[in-house]
Structure formats: structure tokens, C-alpha cells
Amino acid sequence: MAQECKRRLTPSTYFFIAVAFFSVFPLWAPVMWNHLAAEIFIIALFAVSLNMILGRGGLPSFGHGCFYCIGAYTIALLTMKLRLPFGIAVIAAPIMAAIFAAIIGYFSVRLTGIHFAILTLGFSQLVWAVAHKWYGFTKGDDGITGIPVPQALQGIIPYYYFVFVILIVSLILIWMIQNSPFGNAIVAIRENRERVTFSGLKVWHHLWLNFIIAGFFAGAAGSLLALLNRAVFPDFGYWTKSAGVVLMCIFGGVGVFIGPIVGAAIITLLEHYISIYTFYWQMVLGGLIIILVIFLPGGICGFVQDRLRARRE
Amino acid sequence: MLLKVEDLNKAFGALKAVHHVNFEVNEEEQVAIIGPNGAGKTTFFNLISGYLPADSGKVLFNGEDLTRLPSDRIIRKGIGRSFQIVNIYPETTVFESIQMTLIAARRRSYDLFSTAKKLFREETERILQAVGLTELTGVAGGSLSHGDKKRLEMGMVLALKPKLILLDEPTAGMAPEETMATMALVKDLCEKERLTMIFTEHNMSVVFDWAKRIAVMYQGRIIADGKPEEIRENPEVRRVYLGERR
Numbered sequence: 001m002a003q004e005c006k007r008r009l010t011p012s013t014y015f016f017i018a019v020a021f022f023s024v025f026p027l028w029a030p031v032m033w034n035h036l037a038a039e040i041f042i043i044a045l046f047a048v049s050l051n052m053i054l055g056r057g058g059l060p061s062f063g064h065g066c067f068y069c070i071g072a073y074t075i076a077l078l079t080m081k082l083r084l085p086f087g088i089a090v091i092a093a094p095i096m097a098a099i100f101a102a103i104i105g106y107f108s109v110r111l112t113g114i115h116f117a118i119l120t121l122g123f124s125q126l127v128w129a130v131a132h133k134w135y136g137f138t139k140g141d142d143g144i145t146g147i148p149v150p151q152a153l154q155g156i157i158p159y160y161y162f163v164f165v166i167l168i169v170s171l172i173l174i175w176m177i178q179n180s181p182f183g184n185a186i187v188a189i190r191e192n193r194e195r196v197t198f199s200g201l202k203v204w205h206h207l208w209l210n211f212i213i214a215g216f217f218a219g220a221a222g223s224l225l226a227l228l229n230r231a232v233f234p235d236f237g238y239w240t241k242s243a244g245v246v247l248m249c250i251f252g253g254v255g256v257f258i259g260p261i262v263g264a265a266i267i268t269l270l271e272h273y274i275s276i277y278t279f280y281w282q283m284v285l286g287g288l289i290i291i292l293v294i295f296l297p298g299g300i301c302g303f304v305q306d307r308l309r310a311r312r313e
Numbered sequence: 314m315l316l317k318v319e320d321l322n323k324a325f326g327a328l329k330a331v332h333h334v335n336f337e338v339n340e341e342e343q344v345a346i347i348g349p350n351g352a353g354k355t356t357f358f359n360l361i362s363g364y365l366p367a368d369s370g371k372v373l374f375n376g377e378d379l380t381r382l383p384s385d386r387i388i389r390k391g392i393g394r395s396f397q398i399v400n401i402y403p404e405t406t407v408f409e410s411i412q413m414t415l416i417a418a419r420r421r422s423y424d425l426f427s428t429a430k431k432l433f434r435e436e437t438e439r440i441l442q443a444v445g446l447t448e449l450t451g452v453a454g455g456s457l458s459h460g461d462k463k464r465l466e467m468g469m470v471l472a473l474k475p476k477l478i479l480l481d482e483p484t485a486g487m488a489p490e491e492t493m494a495t496m497a498l499v500k501d502l503c504e505k506e507r508l509t510m511i512f513t514e515h516n517m518s519v520v521f522d523w524a525k526r527i528a529v530m531y532q533g534r535i536i537a538d539g540k541p542e543e544i545r546e547n548p549e550v551r552r553v554y555l556g557e558r559r
Binding site for chain 2: 184192201
């Protein structure tokens, strides 16, 4: 009975424990840790948004970085070129990313597998090329620096809380969407497109909407990173960024909601700490990925979930 | 008249899979289409359900022309189908598979904020009961036995509440006992739910027991269409089909 109770409470209990922990985190953590935590929150949101396409939809997007990049550049250009108020720019960034996701998704979601991967990659390279080469508009590879941030968000602690609140709200929304009839339809499409079609659903309409929503949240994450660094650079949209976030999802586990969050946290921390000791931190990461793919194909969270399930049974 | 097929044609290269087929089905009628393998039965279903485009001819459903519509639209008009090779969600549980189909059938699939798990539970139970899967609600579709997969697929078709059901060889690959049980289930459902149904079968003995109307397909044509007695006596059917078996 007690065990039954414990089992039923688990996901929401863990969620509240995590929220409580990170709510008081800045009170005792050093400043650098706050900065790192905020960065992890942002990358985690980016990874969770990708997993809507990758894990839930079963479509390997190698161009998700472009929405991250569009979110970041939108906030930079709106606040610096058009001098729009901060609030409007913050709202416009994910919307702009969603608009681009609508255009790119319209062409991409009808494809599957490697074709989908290559087309999303191609589109994202186009966006990157604009950011990288069009000096008059985006300042090219110099990036845009000195993005203004309102007085209230200028310290790292207030900004940490700003990111934290947006992350929590976004995660709740994504969680709801994943457990909604729409979210179930996306999983059903991943499992058997034909059966979904013969249940009377327009498959690509659903995948398209899913792609747009994922683009929206990636754009939100990108704009938050731009504000954290007060700068944007074209490499936000370079293909390595897109591939990196795919890795995070696979590392943490695409089949579990928190998988991408765990993957984002571990890889960001590794990148940060191993690079202090060695210039070749990618070698460590590469080795870890090889081990993981061979021995834990479901990612870290997939492995833990299987273990817990096995123990229960 | 619910379904009217007019001069329907489909060729794959030189092979005339469906050749000048005319066919009608009335409401609450159950028709068995029999014919040897390769006779064009599955292609005929694929043309009706929009899985393949017809070369020429028309499919009218409730007087409406379906011939150029995509499959999902045709399904929404009220046609449900099963496949010869079972077509289910391999990792989704039996319960959720039916529930998902109900979500689709009731047009709730664009609902972003309800909890899917709470929807249509009673109806799901009722359908699972109808197809005899109440014991297996928590099992993933892919782990079911072959016969149970077919039952699940039939349950998903029923969940759509179609006006016309197309079952493509519901007993394909089944052992004799399983075949009898499945046909008994189909017969039972037809009587209780007053379904309109076309099903294909290559094994004649399965069909003669209970079908009220049988159409025989051979080399893409419907060569006979009538009551079982008439089919049994039809000289052309005897020559191409029954004769071949004796």
C-alpha cells in the first residue's frame, strides 16, 4: 500500500522537489554556478523542444538550431535595430521562430528518416548563411553584441529566476501537449502512419503543427541565451549546434520526458568542466557517446526507467 | 444504396489487377469477396479506400464520388478498413490503441490541453468487450498473438463507427480454430451492430457457412455475384475456382 502510494506520486513529487531545489539554488551557490545553471536551463528547453520532433514524432531533425538562432537574432535585431521595447521583443522571438518553423516544416514534415534530416539541415544552413554572410543585416560573423537588458534583469540572480520561470512554464505546457490527444496522435504517427491515416487523420497536418510548436520553444530558448550572453553569433544556427542537441537528447534518452533535460545538463557540465583540464574534451564526450549508444541505447533515463520497471515487476 | 462502384480499373503494367469492375452494396448487407490469391481483391479494397489511385472508373459512397479523395478524407466519410497484413500500433497498449482511434474518430486530435488518458474510457471498454480483448488491455499491440492482433485491428475499425467496413482477409494466417472463432466474432458483430461489411477471403469453406451474398473475383474481374447456392452452381466459378480445388 505504502509502495503503491509512493509510486503514484513519483513524477509530480520529483518535479516539485526539483522546483524547490532550484528556487533556492542562487541563495547559496556561487555566481558562476548561477550563470551555468541558467545556461543549462536554456539548453534544456532547447533539447526538450527538439525531442517533440525527435523522440515523440520519430523524425530526426538536424536543423533545430536554426529556430534557436532565429529566436536569438530576433531579440537582438528588434531591440537594437528597431529599438522595440524588451517585452515585445521577448514575445516576438518565439513567434518569429514559429513562423520560420511553419515555412520549413511545410516542406519537411512530409518526408521521413534521412530525407527529413537532410532537408531540415539544408534549411538551417540557409538561415546560418544569412546570419554569417549578410553583414549589413546581421553583422555577419562578428555577431551582434551589447543587447540591452532591462534594469531589473541585469544581475545574474534576477536573470536566473527569469529563465527559471520561463523554463518551468514551458515544461508544463510541453508536458500537457505531450499528454494531450494531439500528443498521443503524434506518437501514433511515429508508430504507424498508415493506421493513423486510416483512422481519418491528416498525418502531415499534425506533424506540421508539432514542428511549429517545437520551433516556438526553440526560439524562446534562443532568445533567452541571447539575453544571457547579451550577444548573438551565427554559430547558434550552425549545424554543429543542431547535431549537438540531437546528441543531448539521445544521451539523456528520447523516450523519457526528462531525458533531454538530463542530457543537456550532463553534456553542458562535461563541456564546461572537462575543458578546464584538457583541450580535447570532445574526445571524452565522443568516447562516452560510443559507450552509451552501444550499452544504453535508450539513453541514461531510458536505462533508469527500464531498471525501475524491472524492479517493480 | 451505400456503395456503388462503376467500371473501376487498375493495372500494374500489363497486369490488370482490377478490370472493369461494377459492384454495389446496400446498407446492412454483408458481402464476401472470394477468389484465389492474386485475383485483385486487395487491390479492389485499396481503390475503394484511396490507398491506391484508380486508373479509371468511379467509386460512389452515399452518392458521393470518392475516387480522387485521399485516404483520410475517405475514412472520415465513413469507411473503415483492416489490412491483410495486420496494421496496428506495435508499442501502444491495446487500451490506448482503441482510445487513440476514438480520439481520431471524434476529431479531438487537435486538442492540445486535455488529458488524453481520461477520454472515451467507457467506450473503449465497450469496444474491447465487443472484440473480446478485455483481459489484454495493458498489453502492447506488438506483443499480442496473431489472432488477437487481428481482433485489435477490428476493434480499431469499429471505433471509427464506419458506415461501411472493409475487412481484408480477417482470418489470414490463422489456425483453423482461430479462423472459426474470428468468423464467429465477425458474424456476431454484424448482427449486433447492424454493420455493412465487405470482406475478402481466399478460403471458400469459411465463407459458405454464413455469408448471404458472395462475389467471386478472378483475374481482376467479378465473374459471379449472388447467393451462396447460386455461386456453388455457377459453371464459371466451378471451372476457375472450385474445380481448381477438387
